[in-house]
Amino acid sequence: MAVDHAAAEVDHLAAERAAARFDVEAMKIAWAGSRHAVDVADRMARLVASDPVFRKDNRTMLSRKDLFKDTLRKAAHAWKRIVELRLTEEEASLLRQYVDQPGYVDLHWGMFVPAIKGQGTEEQQKKWLPLAYKFQIIGCYAQTELGHGSNVQGLETTATFDPMTDEFVIHSPTLTSSKWWPGGLGKASTHAVVYARLITEGKDYGIHGFIVQLRSLEDHSPLPGVTLGDIGGKFGSGAYNSMDNGVLRFDHVRIPRDQMLMRLSQVTREGKYVQSDVPKQLLYGTMVYVRQSIVADASKALSRAVCIAVRYSAIRKQFGSQDGGPETQVLNYRTQQSRLFPLLASAYAFRFVGDWLNWLYTDVTQKLEVKDYSTLQEAHACTAGLKAVTTSATADAIEECRKLCGGHGYLNSSGLPELFAVYVPACTYEGDNVVLLLQVARILMKTVSQLTSGKQPVGTMAYMGKVQHLMQSKCAVKTEAFEARALRMAVNCAQNIGQASNQEEGFYERSPDLLEAAVAHIQLIIVTKFIEKVHQDIPGHGVKEQLQNLCNVYALYTLHKHLGDFLATGSLTPKQGALANEQLGKLYAQVRPNAVALVDAFNYTDHYLGSVLGRYDGNVYPALYEEAWKDPLNETVVPEGYHEYLRPLLKQQLKLSRL
Numbered sequence: 001m002a003v004d005h006a007a008a009e010v011d012h013l014a015a016e017r018a019a020a021r022f023d024v025e026a027m028k029i030a031w032a033g034s035r036h037a038v039d040v041a042d043r044m045a046r047l048v049a050s051d052p053v054f055r056k057d058n059r060t061m062l063s064r065k066d067l068f069k070d071t072l073r074k075a076a077h078a079w080k081r082i083v084e085l086r087l088t089e090e091e092a093s094l095l096r097q098y099v100d101q102p103g104y105v106d107l108h109w110g111m112f113v114p115a116i117k118g119q120g121t122e123e124q125q126k127k128w129l130p131l132a133y134k135f136q137i138i139g140c141y142a143q144t145e146l147g148h149g150s151n152v153q154g155l156e157t158t159a160t161f162d163p164m165t166d167e168f169v170i171h172s173p174t175l176t177s178s179k180w181w182p183g184g185l186g187k188a189s190t191h192a193v194v195y196a197r198l199i200t201e202g203k204d205y206g207i208h209g210f211i212v213q214l215r216s217l218e219d220h221s222p223l224p225g226v227t228l229g230d231i232g233g234k235f236g237s238g239a240y241n242s243m244d245n246g247v248l249r250f251d252h253v254r255i256p257r258d259q260m261l262m263r264l265s266q267v268t269r270e271g272k273y274v275q276s277d278v279p280k281q282l283l284y285g286t287m288v289y290v291r292q293s294i295v296a297d298a299s300k301a302l303s304r305a306v307c308i309a310v311r312y313s314a315i316r317k318q319f320g321s322q323d324g325g326p327e328t329q330v331l332n333y334r335t336q337q338s339r340l341f342p343l344l345a346s347a348y349a350f351r352f353v354g355d356w357l358n359w360l361y362t363d364v365t366q367k368l369e370v371k372d373y374s375t376l377q378e379a380h381a382c383t384a385g386l387k388a389v390t391t392s393a394t395a396d397a398i399e400e401c402r403k404l405c406g407g408h409g410y411l412n413s414s415g416l417p418e419l420f421a422v423y424v425p426a427c428t429y430e431g432d433n434v435v436l437l438l439q440v441a442r443i444l445m446k447t448v449s450q451l452t453s454g455k456q457p458v459g460t461m462a463y464m465g466k467v468q469h470l471m472q473s474k475c476a477v478k479t480e481a482f483e484a485r486a487l488r489m490a491v492n493c494a495q496n497i498g499q500a501s502n503q504e505e506g507f508y509e510r511s512p513d514l515l516e517a518a519v520a521h522i523q524l525i526i527v528t529k530f531i532e533k534v535h536q537d538i539p540g541h542g543v544k545e546q547l548q549n550l551c552n553v554y555a556l557y558t559l560h561k562h563l564g565d566f567l568a569t570g571s572l573t574p575k576q577g578a579l580a581n582e583q584l585g586k587l588y589a590q591v592r593p594n595a596v597a598l599v600d601a602f603n604y605t606d607h608y609l610g611s612v613l614g615r616y617d618g619n620v621y622p623a624l625y626e627e628a629w630k631d632p633l634n635e636t637v638v639p640e641g642y643h644e645y646l647r648p649l650l651k652q653q654l655k656l657s658r659l
């Protein structure tokens with residue numbers, strides 16, 4: 001008798017859900033942060049999913065031009081809905097998230113507005129923000145140039161003050177000074193916050209921000225002296241190609257003096273440069289803000305990939321029966337579990353550390369308002385380091401999820417290729433991950449050098465104050481082993497740098513080791529914040545236990561993956577390392593019955609997930625089959641090109657065979 005495999009697969013997910021040993025609704029709250037957060041997210045996700053304008057299943061088949069126009073249409077429609085429904089800021093931002101199509105709006109809200117808020121005076125905010133809030137202007141963040149991205153101090157664009165006219169003259173003196181990459185610049189933006197070297201009274205005062213109008217508000221044409229366009233197609237089909245990353249050159253473009261963002265420093269009518277009493281690093285404040293958003297974003301991207309891979313692994317069966325009986329769900333293979341469950345645990349780990357980072361950012365911002373700059377370094381180290389570690393891990397994890405889904409994972413309809421292509425530049429934008437980890441390493445070296453002077457490290461570096469204990473102790477398999485590993489790696493680097501002829505040379509020579517020390521420090525933060533989370537009061541049947549398991553999986557997996565560090569620094573013995581691995585295997589067995597419910601707790605709609613493999617109902621095979629027929633290649637039975645290229649070839653073969 002023919003078995004209806006499709007029906008059997010659907011039942012499988014129902015069976016998986018029934019087997020879960022915890023309250024999924026309560027876990028949704030733990031994941032989202034509150035009942036309110038679940039409800040708002042749910043409402044916005046459904047609003048987007050039910051609106052045909054937000055359809056995205058055909059995205060990878062659109063040409064670049066059509067994709068860009070589709071992005072403009074979606075952005076305009078989203079704005080219309082936001083205004084019509086009088087959505088709050090929280091609701092509007094969630095709605096944009098669920099539209100799930102990178103576009104100029106991300107940079108307008110994500111960087112242009114924050115740059116004006118952070119670096120503009122009150123008057124400047126009063127003038128520019130209402131225009132931006134109503135979309136009467138569209139803005140982008142124009143910092144990176146063709147020749148310089150990571151090295152912000154190396155930017156070449158100039159803003160020279162002309163006291164005769166009370167204006168700045170913005171100029172691109174070389175090809176390499178062309179602004180290159182800013183999202184939204186290529187086709188959509190009317191304005192930009194442009195970073196340029198401020199020159200007044202013949203002196204170069206370094207990089208400052210300026211609001212510059214680029215396009216006419218009448219007909220969108222570039223203003224005189226402005227040359228701009230899109231920089232061209234990017235990695236993957238669909239994906240980040242919906243964004244108009246742009247190029248921009250200035251030929252002596254004049255702007256009024258009051259368009260220099262003057263909260264941090266000013267230029268007077270006479271051309272005098274006046275430095276405020278705030279640290280100049282606040283110029284980098286917008287980047288700090290976006291880096292913390294990117295950490296929150298990492299858990300979203302990772303949880304999407306993991307949700308697809310877990311559901312599909314519960315559906316997919318291979319081997320296990322020689323006599324026609326049911327085959328084994330691939331989720332039951334130990335290898336599948338050991339590749340997938342650490343990623344599931346990482347999604348939760350990044351979610352909680354992201355929440356903590358958001359708290360830290362808010363706290364630092366409040367302190368800055370009362371001129372307390374004491375936590376600026378902590379904010380920089382944590383945002384830079386966590387951005388680097390979480391984005392690298394997430395990009396690798398999405399690719400691993402694709403492999404975990406076998407051949408079908410390679411299809412666009414799995415959603416994974418596009419997710420990867422959209423996500424992977426996060427390792428580069430807002431600071432190349434290596435460059436950011438070296439920033440963390442510099443701060444670690446500074447902290448180690450201050451230990452001898454008796455200065456007690458604070459915040460996430462406080463553990464380094466326990467130097468006597470951590471350098472000597474034999475650690476049990478818990479946070480202390482992570483602390484000892486991170487501290488010992490940092491101290492080793494500092495000792496090696498100390499032997500070099502000078503500090504800079506030593507830092508340069510030891511930079512590969514410094515990267516690893518920085519990663520160890522950041523992983524300690526992630527583990528610590530996860531542990532702090534599970535120590536909180538978490539309501540719901542079995543929820544705390546599940547999170548405890550995932551926390552242990554994250555910690556032990558990280559330990560297993562970096563066992564070399566733990567052994568080399570003597571933070572663990574080989575026996576402890578082996579025991580930890582043993583324990584990890586046991587934890588996977590506990591995660592297994594809960595895996596599907598743990599990804600259900602992310603509460604993603606099928607629309608947002610965008611994957612036939614990750615469908616909530618598990619009805620994978622009919623959906624895959626149906627999806628294939630939608631490909632433009634299947635619009636005709638005989639392909640275009642048959643008469644020109646296939647038929648002559650086939651006829652020729654026929655003639656040859658008759659010879």
Ligand SMILES: CCCCCCCC/C=C\CCCCCC(=O)SCCNC(=O)CCNC(=O)[C@H](O)C(C)(C)COP(=O)(O)OP(=O)(O)OC[C@H]1O[C@@H](n2cnc3c(N)ncnc32)[C@H](O)[C@@H]1OP(=O)(O)O
Nearest residue numbers: 110143149150151152153281284293294297380429430431
């Ligand atoms: C609605 C929400 C939206 C959220 C969106 C999420 C998803 C987004 C999706 C898509 C958007 C994509 C956006 C991408 C946009 C961009 O990429 S914008 C361009 C970003 N560019 C960079 O990140 C450049 C990276 N480079 C730098 O940041 C700096 O050049 C550097 C930090 C590497 C070096 O700076 P430099 O000035 O040369 O300084 P140093 O000598 O190294 O350091 C001097 C001191 O300053 C301290 N410091 C450095 N940075 C900061 C900071 N940000 N905050 C505070 N302090 C900082 C540093 O520790 C040194 O301190 P000491 O003097 O005490 O040692």
Ligand SMILES: Cc1cc2nc3c(=O)[nH]c(=O)nc-3n(C[C@H](O)[C@H](O)[C@H](O)COP(=O)(O)OP(=O)(O)OC[C@H]3O[C@@H](n4cnc5c(N)ncnc54)[C@H](O)[C@@H]3O)c2cc1C
Nearest residue numbers: 141142143144148149150181182183425428429430431434
């Ligand atoms: C999709 C996307 C969107 C972007 N959006 C914007 C935007 O809206 N606005 C904007 O201004 N910019 C934007 N950017 C630019 C982005 O911020 C830069 O690309 C990023 O900061 C990296 O700089 P870079 O390209 O100069 O890389 P490079 O610094 O040239 O990196 C090349 C290599 O050199 C290494 N390297 C560099 N410096 C060091 C060092 N000191 N020590 C060791 N290794 C080093 C890096 O690790 C990397 O391997 C965007 C980029 C992308 C990809």
